[in-house]
Amino acid sequence: MDDDYYSIDAILAQNQKVQCAFKTDVPDLGYLDGGSDRDIKALSKLQLPFWLTPMLLMSDFADCTVPQAFNQRVRNALNADPKSVKLSGLVGSGGPWYAFGKMIAGI
Numbered sequence: 001m002d003d004d005y006y007s008i009d010a011i012l013a014q015n016q017k018v019q020c021a022f023k024t025d026v027p028d029l030g031y032l033d034g035g036s037d038r039d040i041k042a043l044s045k046l047q048l049p050f051w052l053t054p055m056l057l058m059s060d061f062a063d064c065t066v067p068q069a070f071n072q073r074v075r076n077a078l079n080a081d082p083k084s085v086k087l088s089g090l091v092g093s094g095g096p097w098y099a100f101g102k103m104i105a106g107i
Helices: 008-014 050-058 072-080 087-091 097-105
Strands: 017-022 045-049 062-064
Touching: 008 050, 008 097, 017 050, 045 050, 050 062, 050 097
Parallel strands: none
Antiparallel strands: 017 045, 017 062
C-alpha cells in the first residue's frame, strides 16, 4: 500500500466500510458510531472504514468480517469457473472492488 499513498483509487478503496464487532469496551471512541455515547461497548457492531480495521485486529479490540463479495463462497466460485460469476453483482456501484480486494487479502 505504500506505493499507492497518493493514489485516489487507493484512498477510495481504503474508505470502504467493513463490519466490525467489538470484543471489549473501548473508551473515548464512541464518536465512531456517530452517536452521543462516549465509549464503544463490548458486542457493539459498527461499519468502519477499512483503514481503521488493521489496528483494531492487531490490538484484539474487535473482529471484522470479510465483505460478502470477498468471502470464501465467492472465492470458491471464482476458482471453479470464473466465467459463471457475475462480477457486476459483486462490485455494485463504484470501482474500487479490485483494489479493495487486494487490501482485504493482505489482512
